[in-house]
Amino acid sequence: GQNIDQPTEMTATEGAIVQINCTYQTSGFNGLFWYQQHAGEAPTFLSYNVLDGLEEKGRFSSFLSRSKGYSYLLLKELQMKDSASYLCAVRFYNQGGKLIFGQGTELSVKP
Amino acid sequence: DAGVIQSPRHEVTEMGQEVTLRCKPISGHNSLFWYRQTMMRGLELLIYFNNNVPIDDSGMPEDRFSAKMPNASFSTLKIQPSEPRDSAVYFCASSSPRTGKETQYFGPGTRLLVL
Numbered sequence: 001g002q003n004i005d006q007p008t009e010m011t012a013t014e015g016a017i018v019q020i021n022c023t024y025q026t027s028g029f030n031g032l033f034w035y036q037q038h039a040g041e042a043p044t045f046l047s048y049n050v051l052d053g054l055e056e057k058g059r060f061s062s063f064l065s066r067s068k069g070y071s072y073l074l075l076k077e078l079q080m081k082d083s084a085s086y087l088c089a090v091r092f093y094n095q096g097g098k099l100i101f102g103q104g105t106e107l108s109v110k111p
Numbered sequence: 112d113a114g115v116i117q118s119p120r121h122e123v124t125e126m127g128q129e130v131t132l133r134c135k136p137i138s139g140h141n142s143l144f145w146y147r148q149t150m151m152r153g154l155e156l157l158i159y160f161n162n163n164v165p166i167d168d169s170g171m172p173e174d175r176f177s178a179k180m181p182n183a184s185f186s187t188l189k190i191q192p193s194e195p196r197d198s199a200v201y202f203c204a205s206s207s208p209r210t211g212k213e214t215q216y217f218g219p220g221t222r223l224l225v226l
Contacts, residue, residue, distance in 0.1 A: 031212070031213075033214065033215075041219070042202060042217040042218060042219050042220050043154070043202075043217050044217070045214050045215070045216065048212045048214060050212075087154065091213070095167075096159075096161070096166055096167060097142050097159065097161060097166070097206065097208075097213055098144065098156050098159055098167060099156070099215060100156075101153060101154040101155075101156075102153075103153045104153060104154075
């Protein structure tokens with residue numbers, strides 16, 4: 001299988017930093033995506049990693065280690081509006097263009 | 112630039128009725144994906160098309176579900192007959208290989224309730 005594992009839920013404080021981890025099976029890996037989904041809304045694209053290292057985009061950064069089958073999404077200076085579900089999705093060579101999504105991590109930001 | 116457009120946004124129907132969900136992908140995108148999302152099962156891919164051709168329908172639950180893409184700007188997902196367990200949010204997404212990332216962009220979804 002191609003299990004995508006991420007924590008079910010996390011809680012953090014406004015202004016803090018939070019790291020959401022995602023692990024996947026490495027065979028056939030061809031790119032990893034992070035999406036944000038607010039309650040009742042559609043997933044929206046946050047970041048894409050295909051090479052090892054850190055991709056930074058404002059308050060959000062995403063890291064990838066292909067050899068370890070591991071990624072994380074780092075959110076800095078947390079705001080209340082960051083409360084949402086964060087979905088890790090992986091594309092595999094033998095799956096064409098489709099993405100395999102994790103179950104999502106429900107992040108609650110508290111004042 | 113218009114994003115992915117889906118209709119209807121909400122649908123309430125009775126068990127046994129036919130339901131048709133519609134999607135217009137982003138102009139120029141040549142891949143289209145249909146997903147279903149529930150609390151229990153998360154986001155599941157049902158079927159995807161590339162250049163209007165179905166590539167992978169392994170996620171389609173059963174024969175009651177069918178999808179078509181008659182042209183590059185329109186796709187339908189049909190459930191006939193519908194059952195209460197089909198209640199979910201159905202998302203359509205599209206992507207283009209031109210950027211190299213093939214990032215999928217999601218429509219607003221159709222919230223389906225089958226009574």
